[in-house]
Amino acid sequence: MDVCSDFLKLLEIIMLAWKYVLPAAAVGGAAMGWIWSDSDPFASEKTRAASIQVEDKNVALDKRLKELPSRKSIFEHLQSNREFDVLVIGGGATGAGIAVDAQTRGLSTALVEMDDFSSGTSSRSTKLIHGGVRYLQSAILKLDIEQYRMVKEALFERYHLLKVAPHLSSVLPIMLPIYSLWQVPYFYLGIKMYDFVAGKRRLKSSYYISKQKALDLFPLLKKDSLYGALIYYDGQHNDARMNIALILTAIRYGAQCANHVEVVDLLKKTDPDGVTKVCGAKVRDCLTGHQWEIRAKSVVNATGAFCDQIRLMDNPKADLLVVPSQGVHIVLPSYYSPSSTGLLDPSTSDGRVIFFLPWLNMTLAGTTDSPCSITDKPAPAEADVDFILKEIRGYLTPDISVRRGDVMSAWAGLRPLVRDPSKKDTASLARNHIIEVSPSGLVTIAGKDKWKITALRIITELSHLCLFVFHVENGQRIVAWPKRLWIK
Secondary structure (H helix, E strand, O other), rough: OOOHHHHHHHHHHHHHHHHHHHOOOOHHHHHHHHOOOOOOOOOHHHHHHHHOOOOOOOOOOOOOOOOOOOOOHHHHHHOOOOOEEEEEOOOOOOHHHHHHHHOOOOOOOEEEEEOOOOOOOOHHOOOEEEHHHHHHHHHOOOHHHHHHHHHHHHHHHHHHHHHOOOOOOOEEEEEEEEOOOOOOHHHHHHHHHHHHHHHOOOOOOOOOEHHHHHHOOOOOOOOOOOOOEEEEEEEOOOOHHHHHHHHHHHHHHOOOEEEEEEEEEEEEEEOOOOOOOEEEEEEEEEOOOOOOEEEEEEEEEEEEEHHHHHHHHOOOOOOOOEEEEEEEEEEHHHHHHHOOOEEEOOOOOOOEEEEEEEEEEEEEEOOOOEEOOEEEEEEEHHHHHHHHHHHHOOOEEEOOOHHHHHHHEEEEEEEEOOOOOOOHHHHHHOOEEEEEEOOOOEEEEEEEOOOOOOHHHHHHHHHHEEEEEEOOOOOOOOOOOOOOOOOO
């Protein structure tokens, strides 16, 4: 192990000791032994690449279609009464990632989305691919091993997503202005820890700049009491296009993906042991009203904030999983920010962070975090827009008037956070995901906070459930995404 790995393992030990060993010293020895083992399935990219295996070496790894099939052709396959290995419900980031992962593993895959692909939460993000600076801060201050691991995994996936989709993503420097002397060491150590956790996959090293350089870089920054700034690097992408590219990649590998197709009920059958199992779904074409059945050996519910609707089709008495939270973003004119540098407000009045980012020759600002009801058309509240404008005024020079009329557009997205009865505020709910397999075999994934910590390949490891839980054995088997797989 190198020094970096030793330090990160030590940090995990401290967090686990705080959470488990001190309250229950009797189990400490076993826990420590587990920590020192190499429990990270993504220990290195080299190891991961080496794990790629194809059972039938005579079968070409790359089986992409040269031409995309028509919608008519896809519907013919979906209505052909064939039995798919996997049926994915939901065409957002998670569902699209699962479809790519399942299809490239050799599983015949169908995907249905009741609206446009990426019409919901997946197109209403902050446009960042990052691990979550706030979550790392919370993990360290609260010695929360789960949030720490979530950030570590997300930083790995940030590196990978930037690598496989360079035409849709880029590295973005983000400035963290410092207005108090004590913040210099505090934020410096925090940002360096962010680099440290990323390890060899950090994008670029963070660094400190003087007050004058900060003002040269961001002329509208408030000058009073400014000491300097930190610059660190994260990823930025076009979320909607990335989602569509994932869908098209899945289709090119043979998946049958259709939008404007709604699941109206789940199909079930009784196995030889007398157990009722989900075996597909009854669907409806939202454009024509035509209904038919799609049979599948496994059904994955990846509908985000709406996952409980599908779960209730499976079991009307099921406890709800999701606590929805609404995040609002606004778009301002381009002169509000430099064209190639973002800004992070690390401490808003409600304890969150706000990003101020260049986006498509405009300036994107957000986000908020407030409880809400589940709706397919979330709308930004005026109070949320005013809150973002108020926080922006605190970081910009008084020479510029931040006006409500400068807001060119705004949108709201729902975060499908996992329910925890002991916690009331959505900001404290973990953005990590859970995978639930119901007694009837419905696989539900819930809890991811948009693209920020989507960690697509980690989420899509649930394809193993289809391989082992459902004993799906057809087709070519790929243990991990191949090196040559690019999102197109």
